[in-house]
Amino acid sequence: MVFTRKEFSPHPGSRVILWPGWPQYGAREADAVSRVVHSGQLFAADEVRAFENEFAQYQGSAFAFGIGNATQGLHLALAALNVGEGDEVIVTPCSWISSASCVLMQNAVPIFADIEPESLGLDPKQIEKVITERTKAIVLVHILGYPSLVKQVRDVARKYSIPLVEDASHAPGAEVDGQKLGTFGDLGVFSLQQRKAISTGDGGIVCSDNGELAEKIRRLRSFGDPELSYNYRMTEFSGTLGRIGLEKLDGDNEQRRSAAEYLAVALETDPWIRVRLARSNEVGVYYAVALEVNLSDEQSAKFVSLLLAQGFPLRKVFEPLNRHPHFAGPDVPARGYPWLSNRYQGVMKSGGYAELQLPVSYEYCYGRVVELYSHPGVTNEQLDSFAVAARAAYYQTSNEESGRRWEKVAFESTIS
Numbered sequence: 312m313v314f315t316r317k318e319f320s321p322h323p324g325s326r327v328i329l330w331p332g333w334p335q336y337g338a339r340e341a342d343a344v345s346r347v348v349h350s351g352q353l354f355a356a357d358e359v360r361a362f363e364n365e366f367a368q369y370q371g372s373a374f375a376f377g378i379g380n381a382t383q384g385l386h387l388a389l390a391a392l393n394v395g396e397g398d399e400v401i402v403t404p405c406s407w408i409s410s411a412s413c414v415l416m417q418n419a420v421p422i423f424a425d426i427e428p429e430s431l432g433l434d435p436k437q438i439e440k441v442i443t444e445r446t447k448a449i450v451l452v453h454i455l456g457y458p459s460l461v462k463q464v465r466d467v468a469r470k471y472s473i474p475l476v477e478d479a480s481h482a483p484g485a486e487v488d489g490q491k492l493g494t495f496g497d498l499g500v501f502s503l504q505q506r507k508a509i510s511t512g513d514g515g516i517v518c519s520d521n522g523e524l525a526e527k528i529r530r531l532r533s534f535g536d537p538e539l540s541y542n543y544r545m546t547e548f549s550g551t552l553g554r555i556g557l558e559k560l561d562g563d564n565e566q567r568r569s570a571a572e573y574l575a576v577a578l579e580t581d582p583w584i585r586v587r588l589a590r591s592n593e594v595g596v597y598y599a600v601a602l603e604v605n606l607s608d609e610q611s612a613k614f615v616s617l618l619l620a621q622g623f624p625l626r627k628v629f630e631p632l633n634r635h636p637h638f639a640g641p642d643v644p645a646r647g648y649p650w651l652s653n654r655y656q657g658v659m660k661s662g663g664y665a666e667l668q669l670p671v672s673y674e675y676c677y678g679r680v681v682e683l684y685s686h687p688g689v690t691n692e693q694l695d696s697f698a699v700a701a702r703a704a705y706y707q708t709s710n711e712e713s714g715r716r717w718e719k720v721a722f723e724s725t726i727s
Contacts, residue, residue, distance in 0.1 A: 330622055331688035334510035343551040350547070358550030363516070365557055370491050372499070372518040374525035377545030377553070378532055381480045381502035381515035385413035387543060388476045388498040388517060389448060391527040394419045397654035398447040403433050404631040404672040406452040410478050411632045418649045419447065420659050423633045425669045429590065431601070431628070431680065432459025434671070435467050442467075445657050448474045453482040453492050455628075455682055456508075456567075456598035457589055461487055461495045468496075476500065480515075481598035483508050484564045488592050493518050498528075503549060508563060508598060509556035514549035563687045567597040570685035570694060574600060577698040583705055587680075599682035601628070602701075603675075610708045611678030617704040623697055624684040631672045639665035 347353060359377045367375035378384050394400060398419040402411040405426050414421040424441050427434035431454045438449060449468055453459050461477065468475040479485070479493040480502035486492065493499025498521075503514035519525045530536045532543040575586035585603040589595030606614055611627060618625045633639065639662075643651070650659045683697070 330624060330693055331686040333684065333686040334505060335687065340552060340555055343555060344548055347547045347551050353547050355544040355550075356547055358547045358554065359545045360550075362545075362550040362553040362557070365554060366501075366516055367518065369557060369560075370494055370499070370518050372494055373520045373522070374528075375516055375518045376525070376528050376532060377550060378515045378517060378543045379545060380504060380513050381478070381500050382409040382413060383532075383541070383543040384500035384502075384515040384517045385409055385450065385476065385478060386416045387528050387531055387541070388500055389413055389417045389419070390531055390539075391498070391524045392448050392474050392476075394447045396649060396652055397445065399443060399445040399657055399659075400447060401433070401438055401441060401449045402632070403450070403452050403454075404633050404667075404669050405431050405629055405676050406454055406478070406632060407480070407629060408632060408635060408637065410450055410452050411635075412637055413450070415637065415649065418652070420445075420650045420655055420657060421638065422446070422659065423664070423667055423669060425671045426675070427460060428671055428675060429587075430454070430457045430459045431675060432457070432461075433464060435460055435463040438464060439467050441658075442471055442473070443657060445655075446471070446473055448476055450476045450478055451496065452478040452480075453485060455601050456481045456485055456596040457587065457601065458482065458485050458487045458492055458593040458595060461492065465495050474498075480504075480507065482596055484560050484594075485589075485596045486594040494520070497521055498524060503553055503556070508567075508596065509553055509560060511549035511552040511556065514545055514553060516545075516553075564596040566687040566689075567600075567685055568595065570689050571595070571597045571600045573691055574683075574685070574694050574698065577695060578701070581702065583709070584701065597685065599684050602681050602683055603679060604681060604705065606678055606705070606708060608678030611681060614701075614704050614708045615681055617707065618697075618700060621700055623700065624686075625681055627678065628676055628680040628682055631669060631676050633664040633667050633669065638662075 363375045363377050394417045396418040399422045400414040400419050401422045401424050404423045411421045422441050424437040433451055451464050475496035477493050477496040477499040479499050482492045483501050499518040501516045503509050503511040505512055517528055531540045534542050578584050583605045587601040615625050
């Protein structure tokens, strides 16, 4: 097992705390990659097919297709659904850029709906408010490995006969009412990028129970189809590493879950912070642990900076995508903006993404939620050290006088 050395040092002279790194590769992964090299077949063959079959079985899906990364998977999903110019796709403001930029890749118009505060996923009521006759798909993200209100969103999608795409990049193994995420919608997309729970360097996988959509995904991920298609295939390296990662997934997820639950108890009496856990009918996988802090955006940035300097893997959650330059840039790109097309006469015709009223997204994405990476192997001692350091950082951030007192407490706690 490989660990990245991190120093916990809230005060000169305090002891060093090692925090587990990710990914964690060992001899088994090295042997698998070596076997692929010596096979002379590096691209989309037996290892990929085996991984696809094993992942489909794990998910309980009829079909699974390995691809180069999750962005390609989201693009293929919308292409398979025949999303195109003049169409609208409902997306979240709180995610990585790919969850919305994939819509631009099909020359369609992203429609941002607000999130609900518990999971930071799309709010079903807000989705319903922005549905129009142009709506061709909904992309639902399970952010940080916390299940969104997927059953309620699916009900809305079915009510209006709109296809649902689940972006479960952060959430392999997560469940709602005993059913795996990525199987509620028409298509489920997962990431295998280096930071993700199944880490293959880069890669992705698309699942579906719909034979027609699956066949179209299969055709469009390779060049040469009569319809415009792409070089979106997976390498044998990703396939073989994916197989090992899938075997380890449930055990790794259980360690992440235990860490989140332990930290929630360690900080439960602190009124300034809330460690978010999945709801009672859900199984979260905690790609990152969401920490809700009572700080402004500026204070939150300082809080994160103080803890990062001590070696804790913490960062602010994504800022609202509707204010990203892809949608709110000062200049029109060479490819143009799909909402300026003559074929589009919808609500976003004049743009104005940055001015959208998305109050829940703005409240939680600007500083109120930060994310901590509790990788497999993290110990209760390390989590306790984080709790002590977080208290010191909070009081130093919110009140300099209190901060100096808490810095002393943090130092004494680490040497006691």
